[in-house]
Amino acid sequence: MVKVGPSILNADFAHLAEEIGKVKNADFIHVDVMDGHYVPNLSMGVPVVKALRKVTDLPIEVHLMVSNPDRFIKPFAEAGANGAIFHVETVANPLQTIKLMQVNDLVKGISANARVDIEKLFPFLADVDLAQVMTVEAGFGGQAFNVNAVYKIQQLARYLKEKKIACDVEVDGGIDLETGLRCLKAGANVLVAGTTVFASANPAEAVEQLKALKP
Numbered sequence: 001m002v003k004v005g006p007s008i009l010n011a012d013f014a015h016l017a018e019e020i021g022k023v024k025n026a027d028f029i030h031v032d033v034m035d036g037h038y039v040p041n042l043s044m045g046v047p048v049v050k051a052l053r054k055v056t057d058l059p060i061e062v063h064l065m066v067s068n069p070d071r072f073i074k075p076f077a078e079a080g081a082n083g084a085i086f087h088v089e090t091v092a093n094p095l096q097t098i099k100l101m102q103v104n105d106l107v108k109g110i111s112a113n114a115r116v117d118i119e120k121l122f123p124f125l126a127d128v129d130l131a132q133v134m135t136v137e138a139g140f141g142g143q144a145f146n147v148n149a150v151y152k153i154q155q156l157a158r159y160l161k162e163k164k165i166a167c168d169v170e171v172d173g174g175i176d177l178e179t180g181l182r183c184l185k186a187g188a189n190v191l192v193a194g195t196t197v198f199a200s201a202n203p204a205e206a207v208e209q210l211k212a213l214k215p
């Protein structure tokens with residue numbers, strides 16, 4: 001089954017509670033955390049997750065686009081996040097980061113940015129719940145889908161099948177009905193979409209349409 005998580009990066013920050021209230025049919029809320037160092041942009045942090053926790057029952061996934069994810073895992077878990085995704089090249093010891101997520105009861109996610117080879121994730125797939133393939137270079141919402149990602153999703157899906165590893169495959173960046181379908185066909189099962197959902201006149205319908213895609 002396809003799971004859809006709206007990214008609030010391009011939602012109206014002055015009315016976040018209302019924005020999230022528009023996508024009650026989503027499977028989770030995706031929160032993009034940027035530190036101005038790993039990526040050249042700043043976004044949201046722990047206080048925002050704490051505030052969102054009070055206004056939604058949906059699972060909250062934090063996408064840690066930061067240089068030192070280990071430092072933030074516990075604070076985000078305490079703020080009410082349900083899952084976290086870190087970028088594989090940001091830590092010296094990915095297994096330690098995964099362990100940290102585990103002790104904090106978080107769904108464990110690992111990401112390959114657009115410029116990162118998908119093979120970099122392979123040694124850690126048996127230990128995570130979710131592998132994210134960035135379909136844009138992390139840092140900004142509203143970018144165009146990078147077609148090279150389709151090949152990376154295929155490689156990842158092939159590897160997971162070969163090794164009989166069950167883990168979700170999430171795509172993030174430039175996802176709409178057309179690119180989302182391409183990713184699902186390549187082997188993804190979780191779609192993150194920002195612009196497609198929150199720039200839509202009817203965000204719930206946009207979520208519904210993405211959820212209804214059939215690979």
Ligand code: DX5
Nearest residue numbers: 009138139140142174194195
């Ligand atoms: C990009 C973020 C994405 C982004 C998605 O750095 O990780 O989650 O907000 O936004 P769209 O769907 O607009 O590309």
Ligand code: ZN
Nearest residue numbers: 007032063172
């Ligand atoms: Zn993201």
